[in-house]
Amino acid sequence: MTRSAVSVVTEDDPTPLVLSVARTLRASARVPELLPVLRGLSGTVVVRSKDDPQAVTIRFADGESRVDHGAAADRDLVLIVDLADRFTIVEVRGSEPTAPLADAVHSVLEPPLPPWRDAATGFWEFTGSDPGMPGQLVVTCEDEQSEYVLGDGLPRYVISGPSHTLARVFTGTDTFLDAVFTGAVSIRGTLPQLSVMAGASLKVRFRA
Known part of the structure; x- marks a missing residue:
């Protein structure tokens, strides 16, 4: 576990989308306002491209975010995203868009850009x-x-x-x-x- 009490890990042979999602989560961990959000997340979320079959599964638990390729069957919700626009969420399946888990994951997938x-x-x-x-x-x-x-x-x-x-x-x-x-x-x-x-x-x- 890092000093931020958040760990972002990937599968052993990660796909480009797995790496990209992991990089985005690490960027969120460096934002003071998003660090407690990321640390407190719990649940399994599938992130799927709106344009092609690409998908990853993020498992949040105990301050760890694990990113694997594919769509897990035991997910709590599915986020359909625009991969060309910073994981902008275009559709939420399995939950209301403003539900706590969906809203929290939305925030850590779109961290603010630095100057x-x-x-x-x-x-x-x-x-x-x-x-x-x-x-x-x-x-x-x-x-x-x-x-x-x-x-x-x-x-x-x-x-x-x-x-x-x-x-x-x-x-x-x-x-x-x-x-x-x-x-x-x-x-x-x-x-x-x-x-x-x-x-x-x-x-x-x-x-x-």
Whole structure:
């Protein structure tokens, strides 16, 4: 058990969705307002994608959240979520949407995003020393017209976008490649750097 008295564990060979849900629960454990909510949860909840067969089962008990792939038959409720939008719940089955368990799980599946600078710092601390990463990451926030520089070496890599989008990308909420290809963020760097940054984004999304 961690110092926060909350443990988030997964099966031995977790699927991407299991890893993503676990990462989100760990993020909630770092939010002071959500930590007691997560610690006090008890019950079995299935989280299922609204668009495809992907599903995970979360078992909450005694301060532990265990995430496994698939939909357990002994679940207390099923949450149908939009995987493209931070596990936004679109339907609740087996309980009223405002029932205590459904409401509590809803809150820990959608923790507030940190400020974009904090998100960028966390991203850099977690991935900046990985092989192939740029020596310096320059983040430009378009709506605040400000720049944040991480690292002091070469080569440089530049990412620009609005504050909310930057926070989503750097926390792994949105994948880096999707944000680039949809134009949500703009970049300045080489193609090999793009590949490395995409890998770093997935590392944060599934391992942070």
